[in-house]
Amino acid sequence: MADIDGSNAPKEFYTDIPQKSENFYLKGSNSLDWGMKNRLSRIFNPVSGKTVMLAVDHGYFLGPTAGLERIDVNIVPLIPYADTLMITRGALRTMVPADTQKAIVLRVTGGASILTELSNEDLAVDIEDAIRLNVCAMAVQVYVGSEHEHQTILSMTRMVDMGLRYGMPTLAVTAVGKDMVRDAKYFRLATRICAELGAQYVKTYYISEGFETVTSSCPVPIVIAGGKKLPEIDALTMAYRAIQEGAAGVDMGRNIFQSTAPIAMLKAVRAVVHDNETPEKAFEMYTTLKSEKK
Ligand code: 5RP
Numbered sequence: 001m002a003d004i005d006g007s008n009a010p011k012e013f014y015t016d017i018p019q020k021s022e023n024f025y026l027k028g029s030n031s032l033d034w035g036m037k038n039r040l041s042r043i044f045n046p047v048s049g050k051t052v053m054l055a056v057d058h059g060y061f062l063g064p065t066a067g068l069e070r071i072d073v074n075i076v077p078l079i080p081y082a083d084t085l086m087i088t089r090g091a092l093r094t095m096v097p098a099d100t101q102k103a104i105v106l107r108v109t110g111g112a113s114i115l116t117e118l119s120n121e122d123l124a125v126d127i128e129d130a131i132r133l134n135v136c137a138m139a140v141q142v143y144v145g146s147e148h149e150h151q152t153i154l155s156m157t158r159m160v161d162m163g164l165r166y167g168m169p170t171l172a173v174t175a176v177g178k179d180m181v182r183d184a185k186y187f188r189l190a191t192r193i194c195a196e197l198g199a200q201y202v203k204t205y206y207i208s209e210g211f212e213t214v215t216s217s218c219p220v221p222i223v224i225a226g227g228k229k230l231p232e233i234d235a236l237t238m239a240y241r242a243i244q245e246g247a248a249g250v251d252m253g254r255n256i257f258q259s260t261a262p263i264a265m266l267k268a269v270r271a272v273v274h275d276n277e278t279p280e281k282a283f284e285m286y287t288t289l290k291s292e293k294k
Contacts, residue, residue, distance in 0.1 A: 027219070028219040029200065034167070036200065042103035043103050047274075048275075051248065052266070052270050053252070054257075054266070059088065061113050066258060074257060079100055080102075082102060085103075085105070086104075086251055103136035104136060105136060105138070121141050121143070127163065137169040137201075140152075140173065142174055142193075144189060146177040160198035173225075182205055182207060183210070184207055184209060191222060195219050195220045202221070206242045224242045225252070228254060229258045232255075233279060235265075239279075243272060261286065261289065261290035264285075264287075264289035265286055
């Protein structure tokens with residue numbers, strides 16, 4: 001087969017330009033395989049190194065949570081403003097258009113409901129289905145210190161093994177039992193266990209004292225959950241502090257979809273996460289966008 005027909009021009013091999021060998025920008029991710037890094041780069045913006053994940057997977061144990069009664073109506077319009085959507089396969093297949101260009105993080109554990117012991121979870125999705133759905137990571141709940149600690153930690157390691165086989169990152173979600181203390185000591189323990197056992201990134205809660213010791217002792221990126229609905233300024237302040245204290249992003253649900261202006265809130269959170277905007281400025285942005293909508 002001809003190379004370039006009729007061309008006698010000499011080929012250019014750029015012998016004076018050494019091939020680049022660059023480090024991957026995400027903490028602790030340099031030794032991962034290409035496919036895994038590529039998926040992570042669809043979650044974490046390569047310019048800011050951060051992510052704004054929109055978490056809408058609550059229904060897997062809570063049913064139709066306020067704001068998620070109709071994912072097709074309430075959530076689909078928000079997708080363009082998030083970096084990533086964290087969702088179950090049932091909601092994804094039935095309510096999210098397949099032409100979405102956003103990275104999907106798939107909830108792959110389940111098995112308990114709000115009516116029973118929440119830590120009694122196991123893997124509830126096969127990695128083959130995650131691959132079939134073309135997702136960028138799999139989210140696994142890990143209950144350190146709870147009744148089913150052992151089972152949930154081993155679910156995570158099983159997913160990590162399968163993920164390494166196919167180039168699919170595992171997000172370990174540290175879930176805190178109802179009666180457990182949420183402090184830096186607990187979150188250092190829980191996040192470090194997840195990272196040591198192979199999770200490519202970890203989701204945890206922000207705490208006002210010692211959060212920087214949680215991020216610094218965890219060798220992979222940490223994203224924070226939003227938790228229950230707060231006044232917008234408080235949620236923006238929490239996101240701001242988390243980022244300034246070493247978080248690589250947020251995985252926020254109720255503080256976005258339960259806001260009276262979810263798109264305005266998502267834009268304000270983006271400003272805090274990607275542009276280091278202060279909570280006051282971001283809140284100003286939120287109120288302006290909210291009033292423009294009216
Ligand atoms: C459940 C989850 C949820 O996705 C997450 O907690 C929801 O986010 P938010 O707390 O911001 O509503 O991981 O454990």
